[in-house]
Amino acid sequence: MTVETENTVEQYLNHKLDIYCAENNETISKEDRSAFLECILKREPRNLGGLTALRGFIYQYYVTAYYVVEMIHSKEAWWNEVIFELLDDITLFSSSKIRFVQVKTVKQMGEDNHLTPYDLYNRKGGLSWLHTLFSNFSDFEVRLKDLNKLNVVPEFDFQFEIATNAQYDNTVLKAYSKNEKFNLSEEELHKDDSFKEKLNEPLKKRKKIEDKDVEYQVDFEELVGKNVEWCMKRFCIKHFGSFEELHRQIVGKLSDIIDTKNKVIQEAVAEYIFDQLILEVIMRTHRDDLTEDKKNSLVFTREEMSDLIKHWEQESRYSIHQAINSEVLKEEFNLQFNQLRQEIKNDWTQPQLRKELIETTYWLEEQLHEQYREKKDIYVYERFLNRLFFMRNSEIHIRNNNPRDSVYLLESLKHINFCLTLYNQKNTPLNNGKLLFKQGKNKDSDWTTFAFYNSRHQGDFNKMIRFLVGTIESCSYSQSIKNEYICFISHSKYDIANRYKFTNSSVIDSSDESNSSITDISKPVIFQRIATLEELSSSICDQQSEIESFNNDLILNAWNQSLKEQCE
Known part of the structure; x- marks a missing residue:
């Protein structure tokens, strides 16, 4: 949505709220107005139900949605168009019949929530509700011409309706509610x-x-064009119930339309379609200054809305499928983090080192979960695996057809976890990069950036480097990194370990030429076999003498020396 469109929608809805407040003698706070507009502009209509003060205002949109769904759902629905506000609040239309619907709401709680005959014929402000409703007859032909609806039969059938949330136990009104x-x-x-x-x-x-x-005086027939008896014969009061009841009715009808026997999916799809339908009604009707050729945007036809509902159903099914996949993948990550913590408890005997490693696992897990929980990136787990395994920033779900993939994930989490535990400060840079980036920082040093790639034994080390070089050259985030960074490659074919063994007194270096520094690309990247990290981890884990922390000068020197030598 453009800024111009947002401003237009906001202005119109505020204008509508002003009119609603004036007609109903109500006040809506700035906070409630802002919350309402945010729901619409952010396309989150499900939150509208919580705005109690605006339920009367929103009710007309709900009644419109009801008649749109009923038009498709019911075989007895004679109308093939639902028209919003152009003729009356809502108009149901076919080539031989028309129903004018006025929506009248009362507060759902309190003594004044019962409808009485007086409410209908009271002339406070000029015309009563019924005078206004019936006067649609006198000029409907002129107003239909605005919509180019000229092909109507001579004996046009008229209906008039008050749609309300108000209760009524008045015996006079009950006759009309049964009509x-x-x-x-x-x-x-x-x-x-x-x-x-x-x-x-x-x-x-x-x-x-x-x-x-x-x-001067005007009698009823002069105003309307028909006498009272003719109008009241064609008048009905329809009680839609409370805001929640109307919502349930609409969702129930949508559930009947959806072709599935799975009740959970049926309800979820119906709720999704309902949200999209409410947005469609509000967004298409946010202008009251439409030119003649654009007034048809206020008309919801059976064919058009049927196609839209089918589209929303497919869209929802895909979203549900993705959400289920994401939940399954989230649980897979939870399982692997728990497995990693168990391995740390079993393998690391020194309490402080074990504690620091486990704390890092919780940090890593929360980094992912926070993105998912707060909906900052609901595909954060898919993106993690796509970057780790395929060097792509994608939300495509990865089918877990290979049972080894869980092992690859666990081992990569172990590598990342150990690497970050070596740093006091840890960071997952928010980026659109194609590689899986992490950062670490100690004391006054600069951030050190790492990328992790698990080749899953798809090729040898040098082949994987060639793939990575192509990815880095096409990755905007990689190109934006000013300093050189380390890219760890794990599970390449024919891995040969670099030996960086840690002792309490020295670092024993038995390196070969199996790591590569690529200098012919625009940003210097140091490609390292993951063995560099594994060997240091094993050396520390095997130490018999107590080590107070990973933030230990000897460990950090060993780590920094290994990284420095690979950069030379």
């Missing part, structure tokens, strides 16, 4: 029904005549 066929007979009216009397009372209006403000 689902919009053909109420005189015999079905309650004996205390006074609508005919009240609506036939002349309306008092004013107009200017020769600069004088003159009062």
Whole structure:
């Protein structure tokens, strides 16, 4: 969404809120307004339910969504178009029939949440609810021309509806709530029904005549074009229930449309479609200054919405599939971290070293989990494996067809964990790089950057270097790194270990030429076999004398010397 579109949506919705507050004598706080706009602009409509103060305002969008879904769901739905606000709040339309729907809401709690006949014929502010609803008849033909709807039959069938969340136990109103066929007979009216009397009372209006403000009267039939009996016969009150009840009705109908026997998937897909539908209604109707040729954006047709719902269903199924894969992968990582901690407990006998290694595992695990939990990157686990195994920044799910992949992951986590434990400060740089980067820092030194690649025995060391060089040259993040960095390659074919053995007094170097510094690419990278790290880890682990910490001068000197010599 562009900034211009966001501003337009925000202005329109604020204007709509102002009108709603004025008509309903309500006040909506700046905080609630901001929260509402954030839900829409960030496309997170599911949070709308928590905005209690705005439920009355949002209710009209929910009723619109209900009739869109009903148009597709019900075989008895005669309308093939749902029109938003152009004719009335909502209009259901076909070539031979039309229903005008006005949405009226009350606060869901309190003494004033019951509908009475007085609410319908009260003329406070000029016209009553019913006067306004029925007056649609007098000019509907002119307004239909705005939508180029000229092919209607001469005997057009009219219906009028008040859609509400209000309860009503009034016996007069119950007759109209049962008028689902919009053909109420005189015999079905309650004996205390006074609508005919009240609506036939002349309306008092004013107009200017020769600069004088003159009062005059207009009777019902003159205003509407039909008499009261004709209108009330075609009038129905539809109780949609509370905000939550209406939501359940819509989701229930969507669930019926979805072709699956899995109730969990059915409900999840239905909720997703509901969210997208509410957004579609709000975003398509955020303008009240549409030109004639764009007014059709306020019309939701059966064919169009049916296609959209099918699209959202497919989109949701894919998202659910991805989410399930992500959850499975998250559990795989949890399993491997637990396995790694168990191995550390079994292999490392010195308490402080064991403690520091385990603390690093929790740091690494939380770094991933925080991204996933806070939805900063819901594909963080997929991205980790794609970088580690395939040198690509991708959210593609990796099928775990090879049982060795779990072993490769565990061993790579072990390498990364040991490497980072050697540093007081640790960092996972947020980047769009194709390689798996980590950083470490001690005292006043600069950050040291590492990349990790597990070739899974797909080729020998030199072949993997050639692949990596191509990746680095095409990786913007790699190109942005100013200082040279270390790229560890593990599980290449025919690995030959570099021997960097640690003792309490010295570093024994038996290196060969199996590591390579690539100087013919734009950024210097030191490619090292993972054996450099493994051997140092084994040497420290095998020490009999107590070592106070990995942050030990001899260990750090051994580590820094091994890195320095490979850079020379």
